[in-house]
Amino acid sequence: MRSSTALLFDFDVIPEAKVRPVSHSSHGDVPSLLKWTGSKRSQAARIASFAPEFKRYYEPFLGGGALLYLLGTPGSVGGDIYEPLTEFWALVRDDPAHLIADYSRQWAALQKDLPGYFYIVRDRFNETHRPEDLNFLMRTCVNGIVRFSKKGDFNNSFHLSRKGMQPSRFANAVYAWAHRLKGIEFRCKDFEETVSDAQDGDFVYFDPPYAGNVQRYIGDLDVSRFCRVLDELNRRGVKWALSFDGVRGETAYDYTIPPEVYRRKELLDSGYSAVSKVLNGPVEMVTESLYLNY
Ligand SMILES: C[S@@+](CC[C@H](N)C(=O)[O-])C[C@H]1O[C@@H](n2cnc3c(N)ncnc32)[C@H](O)[C@@H]1O
The missing domain is CATH 3.40.50.150 (Vaccinia Virus protein VP39)
Structure with a gap:
């Protein structure tokens, strides 16, 4: 498990206290x-x-x-x-602050280099399969939908008109999910x-x-x-x-x-x-x- 004090990037973490609570009704919406x-x-x-x-x-x-x-x-x-996916879910459960900080930092880098930064991350993901990079690609690719080549590489393109989900909105969804995932086991x-x-x-x-x-x-x-x-x-x-x-x-x-x-x-x-x-x-x-x- 990664510690939120050992962030890959030194970007500010959006604390849970600053995000809007999401209802957890079993009949309610599932946050995207x-x-x-x-x-x-x-x-x-x-x-x-x-x-x-x-x-x-x-x-x-x-x-x-x-x-x-x-x-x-x-x-x-x-x-x-699919291992990057089960690793992603384990990260949401164990270290939501790390995931949010990573996304905030990558989203800021994207705003300075549109769409170049997206393709840097896509190439890196296809080499290393970091779950944080899968997350970044999913937030910024066309319609946010995963797509793979026959070889198994992530090959969806950057969603030009959107510039990626706002970090504060992302933080809101991550904390709602983190609450739901406590005590849940993930198996690849x-x-x-x-x-x-x-x-x-x-x-x-x-x-x-x-x-x-x-x-x-x-x-x-x-x-x-x-x-x-x-x-x-x-x-x-x-x-x-x-x-x-x-x-x-x-x-x-x-x-x-x-x-x-x-x-x-x-x-x-x-x-x-x-x-x-x-x-x-x-x-x-x-x-x-x-x-x-x-
Ligand atoms: C239809 S999607 C599940 C969608 C999910 N119910 C949702 O709401 O997002 C099917 C999933 O099965 C996974 N999968 C494919 N073959 C599998 C296998 N043999 N064993 C376990 N998972 C597999 C894929 O990676 C994919 O994530």
Whole structure:
């Protein structure tokens, strides 16, 4: 764990006392911190309303963690295969002041060198994978959405008209999240390993990547292995909910979840596709299914 006294940069820290408190109602909004592709932020409260009582909560495809914000309690587990992301979340939990100071310093450097500084950080991130740099890129890239090349490099460009999120606004979101993440464990693991110690009475929310969307994620999904894991959780008495398939505009992303694996399927309207907007494609309605084993 990094100490806030050992800052990389000697920029002033915005103290928690100076930021506006954010409500933590389990039905309220999830403050926007990391806009990951496939984010469930706008539907998080709806999905959370299907959650059963549980002992321990698991979110093994964490991304931007919208559900973790609403459902996480001390002892919960968030997992993702992408290490800079799980390191970022651990930093929010353990040292929010460091993250805010780092962003404030980098944001100031950006204002003096627009957009050159963005590309310096992007090259550095693709070499070193520092979570602080991932954070800076996410705050300043086009529409704040992560995008990778086939090689796995971050390749989204600078959002020219925006100049990056104001540090005070960022500080506000970081402290709200830091409160929610106390006592939560982060694992940089494949989903199967993350849920391997889930037991009777625990609850898992799965939000795997769309198979058609591989270039926007690190890692691909083998659907038959995934279904074997669901089946194994059924045997162990672990409850789970799964966001999957759906229809985007004219395109159906209907991958088969065998009916014997789940009990119920709810159709949720998830609004318009953020990815289509980023790619300047047509804005399309997206419908998603929520599969439940209870
Ligand atoms: C659809 S996103 C999750 C979005 C998240 N629910 C949110 O609201 O932001 C899927 C995530 O799964 C991760 N992932 C992909 N393959 C994985 C695997 N085999 N095991 C664990 N995580 C994986 C990706 O890095 C990505 O962060």
